[in-house]
Amino acid sequence: MKRVANCVAEIMTPYPRSVVARYxxxxxxxxxxxxxxxxALSVARLLCAQVRxxxxxxxxxxxxxxxxxxxxATMNAVGVRGKKQLLGSADExxxxxxxxxxxxxxxxxxxDDAAAARA
Incomplete structure (x- = not known):
């Protein structure tokens, strides 16, 4: 877990306002x-690939x-109107x-998933 967390933290370094936390x-x-x-999808795909x-x-x-x-999940996604919905959508x-x-x-x-599959 520590190596994965370190990898994620390192990848997020160029994003100074990002937050990485164990959840x-x-x-x-x-x-x-x-x-x-x-x-968000681009960063997530990078994280997935780098851990691999x-x-x-x-x-x-x-x-x-x-x-x-x-x-x-993003705050501008359909149905996301606050922090709880954002977290719930990301979890789903x-x-x-x-x-x-x-x-x-x-x-x-x-x-987004359909577009990512075509890319």
Whole structure:
């Protein structure tokens, strides 16, 4: 977990207003103020790829290595009107990523996911 957290923190260095925090047991929250959905997806895909590159062994994983599943949400997403809805939307997107096979990124805005799949 520490290597993953360090990797995330390092990637977020160019974003001086970002916040990286442990959230729950094995979850990390990344908050990017004034970030639109395209930028959030781009950063999330970068995080996912960089953790994959670490190739940290994980015997309990079907892939044999540590991966991350990431859910994104933005304040301008449909249905998000406050902090609680933002957190709930990000959490729901995270579970969509896990259900999609893990080691991937999902957005609370399904049209973002469709566009990402075509890219």
């Amino acid at each position: 729950g047991g094995e979850e990390i929250a990344v908050i990017l103020p004034q970030c639109d959905s395209a930028a 590159i670490l190739e940290i062994e994980h015997d309990g994983s079907e892939r044999g290595r540590v991966t991350v599943s990431i859910g994104t 997107a995270l579970y969509f990523a896990k259900a999609a096979g893990r080691d991937c990124v999902r957005s609370c805005n399904q049209s």
